[in-house]
Amino acid sequence: MLSKRIIPCLDVRNGRLTKGVKFEGNVDIGDPVETARRYYEQGADEIVFYDITASHEDRGIFLDVVERVASEIFIPFSVGGGINTVEDMRAVLVAGAEKVSVNSGAVKNPDIISQGAAAFGSQAIVVGMDVKQVEKSETIPSGYEIVIHGGRKFMGMDAIEWAKTCEALGAGELCVNSIDADGTKDGYELTLTRMIADAVSIPVIASGGAGSPAHMYDAITKGGATAALIASIVHYGQYTIPDLKRQISDMGAKLRMVW
């Protein structure tokens, strides 16, 4: 039986691990390669790197991080942030990532999903979607709307419809990030996660809101997700990945326990 995946997410700026995009000011919290290796050794099932670099020059530093990671960790990892063209995708895949995650780039230009899938295979294309809860309306029948720019810009697109579109265009996986839950540590947005997991037949990663092993257990059971993304609960030492995995496994979820 397929194991549910636990996936730490690392935000990288200027080649360093930082606090997330949402936080004011960027605080250096370590070396991304070292951190990735530690999580790999501790049993992370996959790792996500998110480039929050602003300038073009810094992109080179980021790609260098990707290459170093690829030669030190031997589990899959994906890379997101600043992916707007097939060439952007190619650069991170050549640097050694298995998958590339496209978010606002796909909202603005959905064709990039089909182009990426044609060039690299669906398995390499993850679509990250940032979602906010809104009043149900004719345009947003589910009450969940696609947003970009960290939630500052509403796109007038229903999240469930967008998820189906991404699947039809050839996405291999969806990462559903609730902007409402993100950073709260109150748990994932289970209703949203479940609606999307039910609407598509590709794997769905739950993101935003992880504060405890129980939240993660809920995401991969009630939420219907095949993987749970985590960040601050492991970055600041509140839990280690083996702690989390043991507790979630004890609750009855099927996880990879030998690594």
Next chain:
Amino acid sequence: MLAILDYKAGNQTSVRRALDHLGIPCAITADPAVIAGAHGVIFPGVGAAGQAMNELVTTGLDKVLKDQVQAGKPLLGICVGCQIMLDYSQENDTKALGIVPGECRLFNPAWTEEEDGRPIRVPHMGWNRIVQKRPCELLKGIEPEAEFYFVHSYYPAPPESYVIATCTYGEEFCAIHGGPGLWAVQFHPEKSGRPGLALLRNFYAYCKEASRA
């Protein structure tokens, strides 16, 4: 030295990185002389069967590979490499290499997950256990609880006598097929952490041993 067959497969660099990490000498190559001189050949693969076969046939590497197998050179196929070692793949209705009998089939979406009875999601993406059906040098020293990283929509279906290990996703399918010196794994050992690296190390040890014999 291990030759990693260069036919533009997406994971060939990942395989090289894993072998580099293990200190196993290797080269990504399409040169028949280099391949002939290697202790063993790794036949990687990511992507679609049709495209992979086109590339092999266009470059003549299909023949190189078959000749090496014929000559008894140890071979390890990975993912799409594992699939197109069979006679045929349903993906792109592809006539494949026919090194091992059997065909490669699309996961049946009517299969359901054991835990909640929902239809399986395709691709089968993530970590899963394998169950060993017959002895295999590749798995030496790897604990039975170990999991491997899979990402695929099609699975190999060789005759039962070739099945070395199976995996269950909705239903049981073949995860490793072949026989001594001619192996194919559906998962990605280069991305399966410690157990995957152990499998690659076992393959190299076998190749070196075989070349001495």
